[in-house]
Amino acid sequence: MDDGVISVPAVLGARAMARCDLLGAPPYSEAADQLTRRFLTPAHRAALDRLTDWMRAAGMSVRLDAAANLIGRYEGAAPDAAALLIGSHIDSVRNGGRYDGALGVALGIDCVDALAMAGRRLPFAIEVIAFGDEEGSRFPASMTCSRAVAGTADTTVLGMKDAEGTTLADAFAAFGLPNVDLGKAARKPREVLAFLEPHIEQGPRLEAEDLPIGVVTAIAAQKRLLVRLTGTAGHAGTTPMHLRRDPGPAAAEAILVIERICGAGTDGLVGTVGRISALPGSFNVIPGAVEFSMDIRAETSPVRDAAVAEISTEIEAIATRRGLGVTIELMQDLAESPCDLALTTLLEAAVRCVGVEPRRLPSGAGHDAMVIADLAPTAMLFIRCKGGVSHNPAESVRADDCVTALNAMLAFIDNLERDYRP
Amino acid sequence: MDDGVISVPAVLGARAMARCDLLGAPPYSEAADQLTRRFLTPAHRAALDRLTDWMRAAGMSVRLDAAANLIGRYEGAAPDAAALLIGSHIDSVRNGGRYDGALGVALGIDCVDALAMAGRRLPFAIEVIAFGDEEGSRFPASMTCSRAVAGTADTTVLGMKDAEGTTLADAFAAFGLPNVDLGKAARKPREVLAFLEPHIEQGPRLEAEDLPIGVVTAIAAQKRLLVRLTGTAGHAGTTPMHLRRDPGPAAAEAILVIERICGAGTDGLVGTVGRISALPGSFNVIPGAVEFSMDIRAETSPVRDAAVAEISTEIEAIATRRGLGVTIELMQDLAESPCDLALTTLLEAAVRCVGVEPRRLPSGAGHDAMVIADLAPTAMLFIRCKGGVSHNPAESVRADDCVTALNAMLAFIDNLERDYRP
Numbered sequence: 001m002d003d004g005v006i007s008v009p010a011v012l013g014a015r016a017m018a019r020c021d022l023l024g025a026p027p028y029s030e031a032a033d034q035l036t037r038r039f040l041t042p043a044h045r046a047a048l049d050r051l052t053d054w055m056r057a058a059g060m061s062v063r064l065d066a067a068a069n070l071i072g073r074y075e076g077a078a079p080d081a082a083a084l085l086i087g088s089h090i091d092s093v094r095n096g097g098r099y100d101g102a103l104g105v106a107l108g109i110d111c112v113d114a115l116a117m118a119g120r121r122l123p124f125a126i127e128v129i130a131f132g133d134e135e136g137s138r139f140p141a142s143m144t145c146s147r148a149v150a151g152t153a154d155t156t157v158l159g160m161k162d163a164e165g166t167t168l169a170d171a172f173a174a175f176g177l178p179n180v181d182l183g184k185a186a187r188k189p190r191e192v193l194a195f196l197e198p199h200i201e202q203g204p205r206l207e208a209e210d211l212p213i214g215v216v217t218a219i220a221a222q223k224r225l226l227v228r229l230t231g232t233a234g235h236a237g238t239t240p241m242h243l244r245r246d247p248g249p250a251a252a253e254a255i256l257v258i259e260r261i262c263g264a265g266t267d268g269l270v271g272t273v274g275r276i277s278a279l280p281g282s283f284n285v286i287p288g289a290v291e292f293s294m295d296i297r298a299e300t301s302p303v304r305d306a307a308v309a310e311i312s313t314e315i316e317a318i319a320t321r322r323g324l325g326v327t328i329e330l331m332q333d334l335a336e337s338p339c340d341l342a343l344t345t346l347l348e349a350a351v352r353c354v355g356v357e358p359r360r361l362p363s364g365a366g367h368d369a370m371v372i373a374d375l376a377p378t379a380m381l382f383i384r385c386k387g388g389v390s391h392n393p394a395e396s397v398r399a400d401d402c403v404t405a406l407n408a409m410l411a412f413i414d415n416l417e418r419d420y421r422p
Numbered sequence: 423m424d425d426g427v428i429s430v431p432a433v434l435g436a437r438a439m440a441r442c443d444l445l446g447a448p449p450y451s452e453a454a455d456q457l458t459r460r461f462l463t464p465a466h467r468a469a470l471d472r473l474t475d476w477m478r479a480a481g482m483s484v485r486l487d488a489a490a491n492l493i494g495r496y497e498g499a500a501p502d503a504a505a506l507l508i509g510s511h512i513d514s515v516r517n518g519g520r521y522d523g524a525l526g527v528a529l530g531i532d533c534v535d536a537l538a539m540a541g542r543r544l545p546f547a548i549e550v551i552a553f554g555d556e557e558g559s560r561f562p563a564s565m566t567c568s569r570a571v572a573g574t575a576d577t578t579v580l581g582m583k584d585a586e587g588t589t590l591a592d593a594f595a596a597f598g599l600p601n602v603d604l605g606k607a608a609r610k611p612r613e614v615l616a617f618l619e620p621h622i623e624q625g626p627r628l629e630a631e632d633l634p635i636g637v638v639t640a641i642a643a644q645k646r647l648l649v650r651l652t653g654t655a656g657h658a659g660t661t662p663m664h665l666r667r668d669p670g671p672a673a674a675e676a677i678l679v680i681e682r683i684c685g686a687g688t689d690g691l692v693g694t695v696g697r698i699s700a701l702p703g704s705f706n707v708i709p710g711a712v713e714f715s716m717d718i719r720a721e722t723s724p725v726r727d728a729a730v731a732e733i734s735t736e737i738e739a740i741a742t743r744r745g746l747g748v749t750i751e752l753m754q755d756l757a758e759s760p761c762d763l764a765l766t767t768l769l770e771a772a773v774r775c776v777g778v779e780p781r782r783l784p785s786g787a788g789h790d791a792m793v794i795a796d797l798a799p800t801a802m803l804f805i806r807c808k809g810g811v812s813h814n815p816a817e818s819v820r821a822d823d824c825v826t827a828l829n830a831m832l833a834f835i836d837n838l839e840r841d842y843r844p
Contacts (some may be wrong), residue, residue, distance in 0.1 A: 203660030220659055224705050235812055236694035236717045237642055237786025238625030241685040243810070248695050249681040252674035259671040263663040272658035273670045275703045276712075278696060283646050283715045283753075285696050285813075293705045295658045331705075364659025388661055391707075 013406035014399040016106035024098035039133035040171040059116035066184035067148035068132040083125040089134030097395020146368035150375040151186035192376040204388030212401040214359040216380035220297040221336035230325035233288030337370035340377030350411035435828035436821040438528035446520035460560035462593040481538035488606035489570035490554040505547040511556030519817020568790035572797040573608035614798040626810030634823040636781040638802035642719040643758035652747035655710030673712040759792035762799030772833035
């Protein structure tokens, strides 16, 4: 390896992957035969205990913040230096994969271990952080913990209940954090130099281009919409085809419009119909209404919005031609969250430094980085995952890719030390 | 009126309609604000009590058979003569219309009333029958009561449970029929001369041709199928359009194929997709599978089967082209049930007799007549209903059409007396 990058034992990086595998079963999972590690459960606690051991072994001092984020700090050359945060989330979806989130935390620990083994101290501290709740798989909100760190948490979430009726506040208390005050987890901007989130890609692009890692440019702009087409319900046996006002074929045309427009799009444009239902939903009744969801994303809001407008116009024309009613309701509107350009350029240089052509790609999924962007400049490193599969037990990464990712992270730290002027 | 038809007070026929309106509210409905009269409920009992009064007033002797069918008998000139059965079902779907079923029973009573007022006795008896369960809206089976009369009842249905967990046998007991034996309701073929079922059309054809009544040729052949297209579930944000194996657009193409092929069909061909769902069914997940129902009907099985084959071939080609899995499962296969040709010819002559051009049309919906066909020759008279709407509170008929129907029924009885040689 050239360019002053620390040469680390090949076991590091691969060890991060092995540690995720260890965390994929009880006591670090709520279930014996799958990985489910939801926020503030005993499985979450067990994982934090294990991470604490690993952080300490790597030379970090460890604390649990007011929002149940675990933070290991590796001091810089001077005390109280601003910190580079490295990490991701430690919770999982139900029956999830082992690397989504956890790999970013484990790579952060290996990164500090490599620095500590080399005896290096930097002009900034490094803090490895394991956010508690990115997925929102227990309570009906997500990224609660990174919002607390960024100082943007909404305290009303503490009244939310899980499926068993436990409030978030009570769950914090049971976890050892009574009278929780999310505001106390907020960091001051001057304490945080930058945030680096390593994360599996959860998509197939890197694999398709035979690249182990990639650099995220932005988290995509997203709109969720609900389309409802209304006609006239009728008897499936007694209504001739030419006398029907059936919203089903209109919905079918609409789905093909979405596929065509997004398929021809640029800038990461994607469109998904994940949910569809016909009402009343009987075998022998012509539907009176059909509802379906649209999830439209692109790297930029203008590209996304142009697609939504074009699709909506075509759906309205279909409804008019078929004599149907139509409503298109906007359910969620998330603007794109660009990663910091200067930081991303340093990360790109680091990727090139470890012999990989730096591929810039957007993230179609949301991440803690988009929340932390309110606090500090952020960069994201994507790691290839098999088949792009995630949120699934089949989630899979390669050990050599994890080593490559770790080396790129260490090169990034070098670049940051040498070149970064925030 | 010519041709020896009895001239009846114009109130008859119109009274049948008014009686259906009366039966459309409590105590003849389970709900105050809609008509729901399910099998063996107190509303069913109240309706039978009222029908009993009306049958007796028309000169009939009344009994409840072993399957909870109410039967009023108007004796012929000789005792124990074989009977012409006239009637339909007295149960309704949830939130149904007032005339579906009930009108056929009420017209049967008016028919006997007209004969009794004229002092006429025929060489055959007339029995007006109110079948208890055609719709299957309480227990998961339909036409239980007409099957009992035809001697084709499946006794295992007695173990079926309604939504509250009550078995059909217990519901019979609560209705006053303990230790129910459906076999005891079976009629001997020599006891039954023929069956005439007057029923609203439940479709828009008569209205479209400005005809008050029509003659049913056959109950359509029907196949119910379940189509399952399988691809690969994925993250809606991270999977580029060209790397997806999304079964949604394939299902969309299939729905348009069904509309095109059935729209171009003949012989009453209709095709309906009443139910559709995407799995897992989240806004932000590309479906791994899409399931939808197909209900395909035509006047004849060959026409229906040719359409099913053509549609299936096209769906399989769509799946192949898109790299998807596909299964097409046959859920129900009902052959067409032709009405008796000789009897239908007599009914046609009767319709002409009351000044209406006899329009022959198939029934897309199933009826008790298709079950009674196993016992005796059957004919069906359709009565125009507004907009073809049925199974809906908006179900509507015209009083003058009911009078026309009654006159045609009486003319049919004349024709039967004069010409019918079974």
